[in-house]
Amino acid sequence: MPRFSIIKAFFKKEIAQTLRDKKMFGMIFFAPIIQMALFGFALTSEVKNISISCIYSQRDVLAQKIETRLLESGWFVSAKTAERIDYSKILSERKAEAVLVMQSQGLLKEIERGSAQIQLLIDAVNPQRAVQIENYVKNIVSQTVSQELSNTAVGLATPIDLKVQILYNPSLESAFFMIPALLGFILCIFTVMLTGISLSKEKESGTFEKLISSPVTVWEILLGKTLTYSLLGFIVALVMIFASYILFGITVKGGILKLLFVCSIFIVSSCSVAIFISTLAKTQQQAMMGSLIFLFPALLLSGLIFPVENIPVYARWIAYINPLYYLLETLRNIVLKGGDWVVLIKNCFALGLIGTVLLIFGVKKFNSKL
Amino acid sequence: MTKVLDIQNLTVKFGEFIAVDNITFSVEKGEIFGFLGANGAGKTTTIRALCGLVNISGGKMFIDGKDVSKNTKELKPRIGYMSQKFTLYPDLTIKENIVFSGALYMMSEKETLKRMHEVFEYVNFKENPDEIVKNMSGGSKQIISLAASILHNPEIVFLDEPTAGISPVSRKLFWELISKLSSDGKTIFVTTHYMDEAEYCGRIALMQSGRIIALDNPQNLKAASNASDLEQAFINFLDKK
Numbered sequence: 001m002p003r004f005s006i007i008k009a010f011f012k013k014e015i016a017q018t019l020r021d022k023k024m025f026g027m028i029f030f031a032p033i034i035q036m037a038l039f040g041f042a043l044t045s046e047v048k049n050i051s052i053s054c055i056y057s058q059r060d061v062l063a064q065k066i067e068t069r070l071l072e073s074g075w076f077v078s079a080k081t082a083e084r085i086d087y088s089k090i091l092s093e094r095k096a097e098a099v100l101v102m103q104s105q106g107l108l109k110e111i112e113r114g115s116a117q118i119q120l121l122i123d124a125v126n127p128q129r130a131v132q133i134e135n136y137v138k139n140i141v142s143q144t145v146s147q148e149l150s151n152t153a154v155g156l157a158t159p160i161d162l163k164v165q166i167l168y169n170p171s172l173e174s175a176f177f178m179i180p181a182l183l184g185f186i187l188c189i190f191t192v193m194l195t196g197i198s199l200s201k202e203k204e205s206g207t208f209e210k211l212i213s214s215p216v217t218v219w220e221i222l223l224g225k226t227l228t229y230s231l232l233g234f235i236v237a238l239v240m241i242f243a244s245y246i247l248f249g250i251t252v253k254g255g256i257l258k259l260l261f262v263c264s265i266f267i268v269s270s271c272s273v274a275i276f277i278s279t280l281a282k283t284q285q286q287a288m289m290g291s292l293i294f295l296f297p298a299l300l301l302s303g304l305i306f307p308v309e310n311i312p313v314y315a316r317w318i319a320y321i322n323p324l325y326y327l328l329e330t331l332r333n334i335v336l337k338g339g340d341w342v343v344l345i346k347n348c349f350a351l352g353l354i355g356t357v358l359l360i361f362g363v364k365k366f367n368s369k370l
Numbered sequence: 371m372t373k374v375l376d377i378q379n380l381t382v383k384f385g386e387f388i389a390v391d392n393i394t395f396s397v398e399k400g401e402i403f404g405f406l407g408a409n410g411a412g413k414t415t416t417i418r419a420l421c422g423l424v425n426i427s428g429g430k431m432f433i434d435g436k437d438v439s440k441n442t443k444e445l446k447p448r449i450g451y452m453s454q455k456f457t458l459y460p461d462l463t464i465k466e467n468i469v470f471s472g473a474l475y476m477m478s479e480k481e482t483l484k485r486m487h488e489v490f491e492y493v494n495f496k497e498n499p500d501e502i503v504k505n506m507s508g509g510s511k512q513i514i515s516l517a518a519s520i521l522h523n524p525e526i527v528f529l530d531e532p533t534a535g536i537s538p539v540s541r542k543l544f545w546e547l548i549s550k551l552s553s554d555g556k557t558i559f560v561t562t563h564y565m566d567e568a569e570y571c572g573r574i575a576l577m578q579s580g581r582i583i584a585l586d587n588p589q590n591l592k593a594a595s596n597a598s599d600l601e602q603a604f605i606n607f608l609d610k611k
Contacts (some may be wrong), residue, residue, distance in 0.1 A: 009473030017461050095573075206455030213421045213451040214474035215443065370423050 002220045010224025011231075014198065018232070032186045032236050032241045039182050040175035040248055045131040051079035053086070053096040055103065066144045070100075075136050087121055097123045098133050100141075108148060175248045180335035181304045181328040183240050187263055188298065188324055190233040191270040193291045194224050194279070200277035200287035209370065226271040230264070237263060254339025262330045265348050268355030269323035275362035282325040298324045301339045322355045372399045374434060374526060374557045375420070383449045388478050389415040391580035392429070397559060397573075404571030405561040406604065412580040413561040414454055417528045420559070421451045433526065445584035447475060450524035452515050454531045454561075458506035464514055467503055468521065475522035482521055489517040490549065493543045509540030516547065519558075527551060529560040545570050564583060565601040574600075574608055583607050 018024055052070060056063035070076045079096030087099045101119040110116035120137055124130035202208040211221055237260070244250040244251045252259055277290035300306065301315070302324040311319060319325045325346040375397035384392040390412040397403040405413045418424045420431055422442040424499065431438040433445050459547045465483070472482030486499070495513050497506065514533060520527055529548070533541045545567060552558050560571065568574050569588050576584040576591070584591060584607045588600055595606035 003476065005476060007475060009470055013459065013462065013466065013470045014467055017459065045505055153609060205457075207457050207459060209423065209453045210451070210457035210471070211456060213423060213446070213449075213453075213472070214471075215446040215476075216474050260595075369425055370418060 001139050001215065002223050004218045006216055007224045007227060011220070011228050014225065014228040018194075018228075028190075028232060028236060029239060032240050035186065036179060036182055036243055037247060038241055039178050040244070045090045047129050048075055048096060048131050050076050050129075050136070050188075051096045052076045052098045052100060052137075053079040053090055056101075056107075057103065060102065060105075060107050062107040062145070062148055062278070066100070066102070066141055069144050070137070071142050073136070073140060088265065091121055091123045094123070097129075098137065100137060103192045109144075111145065111149070128320060131291070141229060164227075165353050176336060177332065178304075179244045179248060179250055180239075180331040181302070183237055183244070184263070184266070184324065184327040184331045185299060185302070185304055186240065187237055187266070188270050188327070189291075189295060190236060191226070191229055191267055192274045192294060193288070194229040194232070195271050195274035196277040196287040196291050198225055198229065199274065200281045200284050203278070203281075204283045212368050212370070218363065218366055222271075222275060222363065222366065226267075226274070230267045230271065233267065234260060234263065249336065252335050253337060254334035258339045258344065260332065262327065262334065262344070262348060262351070265351045265355065266323055268329040269351060269358050272355060272358035272362040275366055276358070277365065279362070279365040298322050302326065302328050304328055309344060323351055323358075326350045326354075373397070373432075374399045375403075375559065376432040376435075377394040377416075377420070377429070378431075380416065380419060380426060382405065382412075382419050382424060383409075383427040388580050390419065393580070393582050394429075395575055395585055397557060398439040400552055400555050400569060401572045402548065402558040404558065404568050404572055405559070405577060406565075406568055406600075407577030413577055414530055415580075416575055416577075417451070417530050417559065417561065421449060421528055422446065425457035427566075448525050449521060450522065450527040450533055452519040452521040452527070452529045454534070456511060456515065458503050458511065458515055461502065463500050464497060464504055464506075464522075465499040467514065468499075468518055471518035472521045472537065477522060485521050485523075485580060485607060486517055489520065489547075493547050507537075509536040509544075512536050512540065512544065513547075516544070520551065524556070526557045526559065531561050531563065533562065533564065541567070565599065565604070568600050576604055578608060 018028070026112050044339075054063070054067040054070065056067070067078075072079055079090070084263075087101060090096050090099055099121040101121070107116055107118075118141065120134065122130045202211065238256075239253060241256065241259075273294055274291070277287055277294065281287035281290050297318070301308065301311065301319040301322050303319070304324075308316060308319045308325060330339075330344060330347040334341055376434065377396065380390055380393050381388065386390075391416070393416065395410075397452060407413050413599045415424060419426050420433070421606055422438055422445070427437065433441075433448070437447060438445060459470070462470070465486075466566065469479050469482050472479070472485070482532050483499075489495075490497075490513075495510070496508055503511065506514070515551045516529070516532060518530075527564065532548075533544050536544070541564070548558055549570065561566060571584065571588065573587050574591060575582045586594065591607075592598065592603045595603040595610075597603035597606050
């Protein structure tokens, strides 16, 4: 059984070391808030500020309306293109990202005749952005056209009246989607990097020799280290929850307790990864590199930025053994939807399983000899 | 005299490299036993093996009749180890370092600090315990390290080059403390580079390439090699080999 007084001594030592280092203190408490503000405000997955050039005859009222609607939507800005002949040149010189060509003598008349044609050219260097631009334009054109048709004597109305209700994030704010996941990612960075570096620091500076020559057990060393940095991680998580409320008005729908519960199950996995890294790393720099080698793929295959559903099936299996994937999904569920019990239990079970396997592996590999 | 340490045919290998090559010796209770030899002679590895810090490749080690490999957990509280490396936390204060070291041996803060003051008083160490360790001189750091390794009142103290790089005054103080520990009945196992320090030892083992080439008290070693001082004796023994 690990002895409480030894774990307490480790805790006091680690906290004194961490808080005495002013740079570290700043990194722990202010960097996450700055990162959150950056991710929340700047890194939005919404496609905005698309420069578009609409080409049509000045007498075409419907085409004019389409352009106005595009610009009013807030997604598009008008590209100032003097040249209106060579469309591909407009795109290749990045004067516009999209060109909408409506060259007819009257779009409405052509629609009535059934021979209307509109051409949309999109710069698809960024394919994701291109698909979104296509959808935006298609929607706005079809809405404007159907409205125009229902207003005219022809009286053609759209056959389906589609009513859309957007749940959980009605204003479709990217920040709502990003912040809960960012919270999880920062918790992961904290526990993996700080624990890993702290363990390697003992080895690099020689203090590890003192620890293992004393009667402390491997479990006491590991618990003393991991509990400290997990607790610091929790404090940072709480600071971030508070900051996300102040900055973005995000409230944790499912309650903070549910959130901390999931985080604590996740921490078993992240600390085990840190223990494993420290068994391979002899210096702090190596531990830092090791942490990055884990964190990058863990981040990319977690659904923080790219949805896991978009990943090809063979690579998706890597995501399914990535503890960060389950954490982020559960955190988003708790923050935005209130934390559905089925999702919670399913993901906590997966996290628990991955954590146990990693822990057994990490502790077995952790050597109490030099 | 009772044998406290009994080492029989100890061998430690790191891959193909033989760090300690089949050495046999014993140390008696209350003795100051010195290990002399150049860097890489196998002194540190022997100490590390005795403290259970490295896996041994052959032989047996007994502390008070108990096999070290099988009773590591039971024996660790009975030994004190001061590494060649600086094993204090430079960003903590003297007091924080000492209290943490004591806690590793389940000592209360009060008990630890009382012991710290005793040791510091004995060597006339007057630094402020709330001072950060990295600001200390080399000699002060060694005194604090020694204090940290004998807090729990161990029966055997392993000191690996404890006086390396410190001033002659600090070295003298240090050896006075070691002699005091020995007269209190503690067994001291010390490695050193300094021949003058070796004179303080009851017996000395001369080591070269993982082997013990001579083992006796300083007078006998000098007599056996027709040397006036230990340095010359060491050279003569190396030449004989």
